[in-house]
Amino acid sequence: MRALDRDFTEETATDIVLGRNEACSLPRLTQIMAVLVPHLHAVVRELDLTSAEWMAAIAFLTATGQISSDRRQEFILLSDTLGVSMLVDAINNRKLDDVTPSTVLGPFHVDGAPEMDMGGTISLDGRGEPLLVEGRVLDERGVPIEGAVLDIWQTSEDGFYDTQDPSQPDMNLRGVFRTGADGHFWFRTIVPASYPIPNDGPVGKMLAALGRHPMRPAHIHFIVSAQGYDALTTHVFLAGDPYLSSDAVFGVKEALIRDVLTSTDAERAAARGMQAPFKYLDTDIRLQHEAATLSQGPQE
Amino acid sequence: MRALDRDFTEETATDIVLGRNEACSLPRLTQIMAVLVPHLHAVVRELDLTSAEWMAAIAFLTATGQISSDRRQEFILLSDTLGVSMLVDAINNRKLDDVTPSTVLGPFHVDGAPEMDMGGTISLDGRGEPLLVEGRVLDERGVPIEGAVLDIWQTSEDGFYDTQDPSQPDMNLRGVFRTGADGHFWFRTIVPASYPIPNDGPVGKMLAALGRHPMRPAHIHFIVSAQGYDALTTHVFLAGDPYLSSDAVFGVKEALIRDVLTSTDAERAAARGMQAPFKYLDTDIRLQHEAATLSQGPQE
Numbered sequence: 001m002r003a004l005d006r007d008f009t010e011e012t013a014t015d016i017v018l019g020r021n022e023a024c025s026l027p028r029l030t031q032i033m034a035v036l037v038p039h040l041h042a043v044v045r046e047l048d049l050t051s052a053e054w055m056a057a058i059a060f061l062t063a064t065g066q067i068s069s070d071r072r073q074e075f076i077l078l079s080d081t082l083g084v085s086m087l088v089d090a091i092n093n094r095k096l097d098d099v100t101p102s103t104v105l106g107p108f109h110v111d112g113a114p115e116m117d118m119g120g121t122i123s124l125d126g127r128g129e130p131l132l133v134e135g136r137v138l139d140e141r142g143v144p145i146e147g148a149v150l151d152i153w154q155t156s157e158d159g160f161y162d163t164q165d166p167s168q169p170d171m172n173l174r175g176v177f178r179t180g181a182d183g184h185f186w187f188r189t190i191v192p193a194s195y196p197i198p199n200d201g202p203v204g205k206m207l208a209a210l211g212r213h214p215m216r217p218a219h220i221h222f223i224v225s226a227q228g229y230d231a232l233t234t235h236v237f238l239a240g241d242p243y244l245s246s247d248a249v250f251g252v253k254e255a256l257i258r259d260v261l262t263s264t265d266a267e268r269a270a271a272r273g274m275q276a277p278f279k280y281l282d283t284d285i286r287l288q289h290e291a292a293t294l295s296q297g298p299q300e
Numbered sequence: 301m302r303a304l305d306r307d308f309t310e311e312t313a314t315d316i317v318l319g320r321n322e323a324c325s326l327p328r329l330t331q332i333m334a335v336l337v338p339h340l341h342a343v344v345r346e347l348d349l350t351s352a353e354w355m356a357a358i359a360f361l362t363a364t365g366q367i368s369s370d371r372r373q374e375f376i377l378l379s380d381t382l383g384v385s386m387l388v389d390a391i392n393n394r395k396l397d398d399v400t401p402s403t404v405l406g407p408f409h410v411d412g413a414p415e416m417d418m419g420g421t422i423s424l425d426g427r428g429e430p431l432l433v434e435g436r437v438l439d440e441r442g443v444p445i446e447g448a449v450l451d452i453w454q455t456s457e458d459g460f461y462d463t464q465d466p467s468q469p470d471m472n473l474r475g476v477f478r479t480g481a482d483g484h485f486w487f488r489t490i491v492p493a494s495y496p497i498p499n500d501g502p503v504g505k506m507l508a509a510l511g512r513h514p515m516r517p518a519h520i521h522f523i524v525s526a527q528g529y530d531a532l533t534t535h536v537f538l539a540g541d542p543y544l545s546s547d548a549v550f551g552v553k554e555a556l557i558r559d560v561l562t563s564t565d566a567e568r569a570a571a572r573g574m575q576a577p578f579k580y581l582d583t584d585i586r587l588q589h590e591a592a593t594l595s596q597g598p599q600e
Contacts, residue, residue, distance in 0.1 A: 005545045
């Protein structure tokens, strides 16, 4: 094997690198390299990559690392905008067909949002158009789940999370709710807005060069968990948003889009602490049992 | 096309991302994405990458960018240690069979090294074992090239370049020489040493996890250029070095290895400003005409 190492050519390159990694005692790392190196080399070969393009790639990756900080993760943004994050999400969340699909967590979740009584409002400053969100947490057969915990977060009407916007109170538009025996939940909020992902860095430049906008359609984030069920990280998207078919991070799934409707029902308004006419969004969420048989992914 | 965008699955992921990039008006960038995205997605799919592994990859790439600086380029090191740099070099330097092969430039070249008269010494501090380097610059048919410029650099006997080592004088072990009508060149230096690439960062950790050492075998760098010929960036490696078959950056080619011999020839010693017995290394360098027909690379 070693004789090869002194004859590095276009033809021998991949075998030589993989041969060198044979001393690795970590089976998973060996496997990762055995997949990564051939694909990396194939990219170079198929593109007939020039030295100048290689140098541009080095500079792009370096800038992507250097703009990242405690408050910003540009490599996650790169992964998001190339569809890698959603693909990892899909592979790690193979579900039964009748279960609510997952989508990306995103960078704006905060631990420790306030636990609220059912029906509470997560809008602490009252800014924006009031919205009632209501539904049930069910299992894969439609049986209500008691004690499911919903961790909710969303943007303001201006498209900013509280952590991005000093004008919002701390923990604005964040809340944690727990279902009763009927699996029912409801809370009050405001209509969220579409917004751009950070686009003043290398990923923003890449999107611009690709002729792509940086927008995400308006959505409400949910993490729903319950004893004995797979935790679900997902969004509910608002029907009619102009970016539903071109989410910059590919997070939209048809099954996660819900209409925002207007109700004139004075009785429901009174029961839910709203003023008629009011906007509402109904959505059930279906979890699957931990031990449930997974639907087959498109594996070989 | 757009309907797909709301149904991101393991199966549709790659088509959706490539469809989104169709608005790109830069043909080469479109081509790069059309190759890069499917390979990136294939890596994730073939490995059944876990969310934790994805996060570890994000952290690794971020750290690789953040340790880079004006004095250190960790992404180039990553490219080097995965064989990508040498593969790019091979693709961009397809040569006739009889021509001296290229190898990596490396990060230690400095513009503006002093031009010296033929026979000058590039060892400014006299530390190390004296070495005579001698040869001819020839074309692909063996015809001497007049006025070829050789830009030379190498490490000290301790394995450090002057730019890494405050104890060395500025421009130590660097020099530029120009051949006369016979294509002949000779200069005096000291025997260079093998050395580790920087291994206190993410790439060093990766090599350690892979069970690989960070060493490069001892070598002398050459950039040789002449009017009407393709410039050649290469090394001469010293036979007998223990790392010749395991260069951390895959730079060794059999045709670049030369013996360091000992001469007792008093006449040659006198003519070359050496003291017999002395060490010497003979190496011819063959350039190819710019218009020469290239040997076929292993395309397809």
